[in-house]
Amino acid sequence: MQNKQMTMGDTIGLGFMTFAFFLGAGNLIFPPFAGHMAGDNTLPAMIGFLLTAVGMPLVGLIAIAKSNGKVTAFLPSAAATALTVSIYLIIGPIIAAPRTGLVAFEIGALPFLSADATNGQLYYTLGFFLITMVLSAFPGNLLDSVGKVLTPLLIFLLVGLAVSVFILPGAEPGVPQGDYASSPLTKGILEGYNTMDTLASLIFGMLIIDILRKKGVTEAATQTKYLVRAALIAAGGLAFVYLSLFYLGTTAGDLAIGAETGGQLLTQYVTHYFGNTGVILLASVVTLACLTTAVGLVSACSEYFNELLPQISYRIWVLLMCAGCMAMANLGLKELINFSIPVLVTVYPVAIALVLVTFLTQKFARPEFSHRLVLSVALVFGIFDGLKVAGLDTSFLNFLPLYAEGMAWLLPTLLTMFICLFIKKPVKAETVA
Known part of the structure; x- marks a missing residue:
């Protein structure tokens, strides 16, 4: 089979697609809260965060390319399966997928609920994961179409938010809190774990190689070349988003009062500077982004476990994954x-x-x-x-x-x-x- 070459436009498109893979809406909540907690120690904390939230995923994608998608080839088959299962469970029903429902609730619904609303989170996450289950069980072109509109809209919103952070007046950095006072670099590194992007890079790298093969890029060296370029574009985009959100948290001042998570801090910032219109726009885009991320995670996990245990159908796995997500989501963010x-x-x-x-x-x-x-x-x-x-x-x-x-x-x-x-x-x- 002839080995095709990709155009510059195709390569850039692949890079933005890789960026969209990594940028789940949940990733938006950690940098602002870390910046707020780090205060005067923001610089070392930010460097640590970028090492594990941007640097390691970039290196992970390159490692996947270098090994031609076979990073676990030297492990015993049982150990390789156990590691892969662990990664899928973590980015699926145990942590990442439930988090999408909770972030959607905190940013997309909570600002519009009255203080005395009871069981709002329960009803919201139930509806969220029912929709996720239907879209995952009956995949079609609808989700792809939404994604094509949503990703540019999310990027546009993030760019606007990032520009506002540097233009609008902010408060002076506060006093570092907790571990950010004694070991900000290490705390930033550990905080970067929460994005789970290094784990995701081991899955996404293989997915991107498969996409390249379908585009006719068959030689391993050529696949590596394009995957590295896409990884660099994605890493640049992630770094830009994280730096601006970190700075938002660092300079939030009184706007961060009462916020227990980055989602609440982000909502309070947008409410203060952009009013209800900004909150509605943020809520709409983040909710849709969370939904598409949840469907992608549930579908990927269900497909993997269906291959691992084919006696259980794909749709039963979807049901089990969404039930697990629902249970974990109601722990609270x-x-x-x-x-x-x-x-x-x-x-x-x-x-x-x-x-x-x-x-x-x-x-x-x-x-x-x-x-x-x-x-x-x-x-x-x-x-x-x-x-x-x-x-x-x-x-x-x-x-x-x-x-x-x-x-x-x-x-x-x-x-x-x-x-x-x-x-x-x-x-x-x-x-x-």
Whole structure:
């Protein structure tokens, strides 16, 4: 089959599509709240956030291209399946998909409800995930059409919001709060986990390679070239959005009073400067963005689990996924985020280690052994970090470097990678005649 070349316009289009993949509406709520909490320490916190929310997803996409979509090839099949299942559950019914319903409620419905409205969240999320279930179970061109209109509209809204942040008068940065006062860089890195984009890059990278194949780009080297270009465009867009939202939170001042999440802070900012019209526009676009994101996540998860367990039909998986999303969503946004942090702190080191060892595969004399050892170390120490964040008494581990900062996995994992570079192939014993 002839290997096609893409035009500049096609490449830019692929980059914007990749940007849209990553920019779920949930991603809008973390940077402003982190900026508000960081205050005077915004710069190091922002750098840390961008490392895991932009840098690692970019590197993840490049790793997928480099490995031709087979980043788990050196793992035992059971371990590879367990890791993939974990990622799908996290970006599906456990955290990411329920979060879309809650963000849609906080930004799209809560500003218009009276203070004495009861069970609003329950009824809203029930309706939200019923619509998600119908659209996921009977996919068609409707969702694609909405997406083609919605993505440019969302980008236009974000650009307008970003410009307003730098033009409109803002307050001076406040006093750093919590961990942002003592270790803003590390806290920013951990906050970037919440976007889940490094995990998503392992899924989206394979999806983009499949899209390139369908466009006739068949050679691995050419696929890598276009995927890297698309990744750079997406990373630039994400960085622009995150920087402006971080600055919004840092300079929000009194507008942040009473806000417990980034969604509430964002709504209060828009209400103050743009009135009801701005709130309605923000609510409409974010609600639709959340809905399309939810449908995409539920569909992707249902397709994967249908392939894994084909005896259960795709539509039954859709029903199960939406029921799970509904249950998790009614924890509440703040509670869901608190629940997700220990999970992400445990899984993220494994995902980052997987991305890094992919670049070193050709340097390892024993790549299979090296991959397995590095990921095992990352998992063990990631569990330690996760237990600490979950609030369990793990003071006996305080001797570990960076444990207090929540990154005990980093140095042992990097040291293991370094050691693996010097492990040589075993010498085969000569057969005696």
